[in-house]
Amino acid sequence: MSSEAAEPVLRVIYRRLLDVYGPQHWWPAETRFEMMVGAVLTQSAAWSNVEKAIANLGAASKLSPSAIRETPSEDLAQLVYPSGYYNAKAKKLKALAAYLGERFDDDLDAMQAQPTPALRAELLGVHGIGDETADDILLYALGKPVFVIDEFTRRLLHRLGLAAEKGPYSTYQELFTRQMDEDAEVFAEYHALIVRHAKESCRKRPVCQGCVLLDLCPTGRRSAD
Numbered sequence: 009m010s011s012e013a014a015e016p017v018l019r020v021i022y023r024r025l026l027d028v029y030g031p032q033h034w035w036p037a038e039t040r041f042e043m044m045v046g047a048v049l050t051q052s053a054a055w056s057n058v059e060k061a062i063a064n065l066g067a068a069s070k071l072s073p074s075a076i077r078e079t080p081s082e083d084l085a086q087l088v089y090p091s092g093y094y095n096a097k098a099k100k101l102k103a104l105a106a107y108l109g110e111r112f113d114d115d116l117d118a119m120q121a122q123p124t125p126a127l128r129a130e131l132l133g134v135h136g137i138g139d140e141t142a143d144d145i146l147l148y149a150l151g152k153p154v155f156v157i158d159e160f161t162r163r164l165l166h167r168l169g170l171a172a173e174k175g176p177y178s179t180y181q182e183l184f185t186r187q188m189d190e191d192a193e194v195f196a197e198y199h200a201l202i203v204r205h206a207k208e209s210c211r212k213r214p215v216c217q218g219c220v221l222l223d224l225c226p227t228g229r230r231s232a233d
């Protein structure tokens with residue numbers, strides 16, 4: 009590991025996670041709009057339940073902004089029921105579809121052509137879209153180089169001694185943008201790898217023995233003492 013000594017630690021972590029888990033092939037979706045829908049539905053939901061909701065939408069031919077706009081809220085809520093908070097999520101999907109129609113006439117290429125900071129600010133102004141959802145959309149649906157921060161990322165960074173347990177979203181994000189090149193493919197892979205690592209090892213109660221990051225991690229070393 010001596011060649012890693014001079015390398016920013018978040019690059020080292022990325023390479024090690026990629027070596028051990030391999031590419032994660034995120035985000036599982038057939039279209040950019042389906043990715044956006046998934047980004048909204050995954051709020052406070054297990055992905056397996058999001059998949060059921062998306063399957064319902066697909067079977068009812070509702071996976072387009074215009075179909076979402078035209079569907080009554082109550083019907084939409086029934087379709088997304090498996091993802092939980094279904095009334096709230098139906099309202100959020102309608103807000104997203106309304107934004108796409110009013111702002112871009114549903115042209116996602118036109119949306120993609122916008123500068124990232126302006127687009128991010130606009131997305132944050134849409135009902136139901138916060139930092140994480142906005143960045144999921146920017147990164148996975150539109151290929152913009154932004155790093156997605158979720159609870160797994162905060163927890164990992166904290167355990168590694170790289171960040172406080174709680175803090176503003178942007179402070180976690182800046183760690184990655186300071187140490188990594190702005191590369192959407194790498195950012196997409198890295199976030200997916202962190203989620204994988206949170207499921208495999210760095211769980212709520214971490215399984216540190218055998219963790220590929222153990223020598224970098226004060227939490228892991230303490231648990232081994």
Ligand code: SF4
Binds near residue numbers: 219228
């Ligand atoms: S050593 Fe433990 S706490 Fe540290 S990253 Fe690995 S699993 Fe998480």
